[in-house]
Amino acid sequence: MSELETAPTSTDAARPVATADGARPGSQTSGRLRNVHRTQRSWSVLVLLALITIFSVMRPEQFVSWFNAKSIAVDASSYLLIAVGMTFVITIAGIDLSVGSVLVFSGVVSLKVMLAIGGDGPLVLLAGLAAALLSGVAWGLVNGLVTTRGGVSPLITTLGSFAAATGLAYLLAGGQDMHGVPRTLADTLGFGEFLGVPYTVLVALTVAAAGAFVMSQTRFGRYTAAIGSNEEAVRRAAVNVNNHIVKVYVLSGALAGLSGFVSLARFQTTTLNGHQTDMLQAILAVVIGGTSLIGGVGTVLGTVVGVMIPSVLTDGFVILGLEPFWQQVALGAALVIVVMVDQRRRRRDVRT
Template sequence: MSTVPESKTNGETTLSSEDEGHTSLAKRLAGANTLWIGVVLLLLIAVFGAIRPDAVLTTFTLQTTLVETSVLLVLAVGMTFVIITSGIDLSVGSVLVFSGVTSAMTMNAMSGGDATKAGWGVVWVGLLVALVSGAAWGLLNGLLIAKSKIPPLIVTLGSFGAALGAGQLISNGSNVAGVPEVLGNTLGTGTYLGIPNLVLLAAVVAAIGALLLTTTRFGRYTYAIGSNEEAARRVGISVTGHLMKIYLLAGVLAGLAGFMAMAYFRVASVTGHDTDNLNAIAGVVLGGTSLFGGAGSVVGTVLGVFIPAVLRKGFVILGVNVYWQPIAVAIVLVAAVWFDQSRRRARNQR
């Protein structure tokens, strides 16, 4: 006689422990932000691929999409930590510009005005300058937000203008050329086993960010502060010190992103990054990180960053008017925030 996966107690039917486990797992999967984000991304690829399989489902399209998204992904990893603490950083795009400019100008100065033939020693110094430049702006943001208690929106809006202005000031408003060829050939366009080095670097940053957020005390403190800052303070977490570290991390990654962009374009550009901060925020929110803090993941951010990237690439391939691209991204972004708010209301009503 077959085993029936249920039992009756006091006239009521109850599921067996095995079925309860399956039901619980199904509910967890159905409620997982990352799962739904991945489904949306796959659907977008499938739709564009069905319409133009000859142009969408190709190695070239995959590589170009990955490369074009790498710099934004590095920015978004830092932004994930910031938003989980219920903060915001509008300055990352400007810090990217400032870091690229200072790095390029340093390498040119070390090479007598033309760094194109410079070696790895000059490149490493340029990388250090980019990271320090980003860290300086991140530390300034952290000090004003954590110690002076100025709202993150106001602080980073101010540093958004200040960093961009400083970059334009020291470069006289012009792009800085003279990037070492060894840097452009290796990091900018170089590959390893067929994978662009720029993509590999972004993947390493994302992997380290994911491990930092999910397996360390630093990550647990980040979630705790975003969930309830006062409660985190009462259990002994140094909220001020931790927030300073969070904004410092975002600044360092913005500096690294500036160095990567410089390597790819072979010039430190003072234009073209006006919306990088908003794109990074959009990618993080689309990835399931709550603007209210306390929830989010780097894995979700990776998927979220690729949703607008795939939309833009698909529209270009299909020949859709370029002005529809920001409209489509905006609709998806608003839908993601609405979904997050709906889930929060439903959870609070339980």
């Protein structure tokens, strides 16, 4: 039996802690919170289906095609990698605004390592992957330690990391995009397919499946939900909360690093200016999918649905010929609306 299921005997410490779905066992609101969780995910599926239907009716020849479906999936997969990490971060009631910059920084470091080694063999690609992952882990470790040991709010910590990682990426790249990505990386991970499905999509789905399993079936996932629901109760249950929070930020950083490596393969350049709004896309996907911004409720499967909505919306806007600036307006408005509706519904269900 885990520490979360054996709370200390003192009155204050014996308050029940959240389970993996974010509800406190035995509380009157546990069933309602689970229902809110499921309802949000159901609405996300309906919204996704509605968008697909609308664009299919308006532009059937361009939107309804296997090529366009693959384009949407590849675009969504880039955001899904960082959104999975963001799901864990938001579930502990944190935030990570640095993922886009960490992605770029990791890509720059990865490419510099591969160029320094030279060649185009598997060992070069593995070295680049390791460099990208380690770069992401380093930034995640910084975010976690500053938040827990330094006592700085996650918002300020990751905002600082966002600026610092961006600046360092530009310094390492000499102020302009780097090229020279190994051809093997581009041909396999960038453009390769397995049974018609791009490898980038398969990588993202594998990460999402692993994240969903960890969130719902492991002690790590239970701790993550419990900390977001009632951090003090988890501390009194003899769980090292600070270490767990650091691990969650390290996970987010590692997945941002992996996304940076995938971005190199896909675009064959470091795309220094292409990821400023990635954290907005990730947060939007996570919240739309049913994860609560106040913590305690997290769903990776919901995030998979949530990450598809802005990708379908963006693709539909492009097909309709709308100005690209309207895409950002729509995404920003959608984030505000979703959070507003989510918070009101949760407050109403808890009161009743």
